[in-house]
Amino acid sequence: xxxxxxxxxxxxxxxxxxxxxxxxxxxxVGGYNYVSWYQQHPGKAPKLMIYDVSNRPSGVPDRFxxxxxxxxxxxxxxxxxxxxxxxxxxxxxxxxxxxxxxxxGTKVTVL
Amino acid sequence: EVQLLESxxxxxxxxxxxxxxxxxxxxxxxxxAMSWVRQAPGKGLEWVSAISASGGRTYYADSVKGRFTIxxxxxxxxLYLQMNSLRAEDTxxxxxxxxLTTVTIGYFHYWGQGALVTVSS
Numbered sequence: 001x002x003x004x005x006x007x008x009x010x011x012x013x014x015x016x017x018x019x020x021x022x023x024x025x026x027x028x029v030g031g032y033n034y035v036s037w038y039q040q041h042p043g044k045a046p047k048l049m050i051y052d053v054s055n056r057p058s059g060v061p062d063r064f065x066x067x068x069x070x071x072x073x074x075x076x077x078x079x080x081x082x083x084x085x086x087x088x089x090x091x092x093x094x095x096x097x098x099x100x101x102x103x104x105g106t107k108v109t110v111l
Numbered sequence: 112e113v114q115l116l117e118s119x120x121x122x123x124x125x126x127x128x129x130x131x132x133x134x135x136x137x138x139x140x141x142x143x144a145m146s147w148v149r150q151a152p153g154k155g156l157e158w159v160s161a162i163s164a165s166g167g168r169t170y171y172a173d174s175v176k177g178r179f180t181i182x183x184x185x186x187x188x189x190l191y192l193q194m195n196s197l198r199a200e201d202t203x204x205x206x207x208x209x210x211l212t213t214v215t216i217g218y219f220h221y222w223g224q225g226a227l228v229t230v231s232s
Binding site: 003034036038040045046047048051057089091093097098099100101102103104105 | 211
């Protein structure tokens, strides 16, 4: 099972909106609504930001939103803030022999 | 407060074995699926293994199948990962993670601080 494909980096100015894509196949992202997103600051453990494509766990700001179209899921950060600078990973359930797969990761830079 | 504390990491030679433990507190451990996720130095996240709340179902990545065994002791609130036939490419920070709800597997809500496993001669 190959990792889901994400852009290596995305940047934006404070207050702007950015979108991170996560491309898979019909065997993972496209076939199930079991997509999640994680934020990881340097030297820290990841944090769950989105689950079930578009749901936010308690405590996650509503500036973070998720969506999906066909085989591509997306994470949008609105009103970008300095503390949003981090690595972001998508994840999906898959029908392959490895049931869960992460994306390649995207470094978000706040200019 | 949910706490997950990994232990058992260290330096091991190729072909060797190591057992990681994850001591859980602050929630009803026996009600949640648990997982191990690893991250090689400077690399991305890789899901390794998961176990259902009761321990009756286990899941593995192809990269570790047949070499790693996940287990749990609900009476001790502890998750384990027995790692055999270790390879250099298994070098990574290993995180244990608690699932989001009592009915989900694969949504890693709370994470431990990680245990570093280094496989080298």
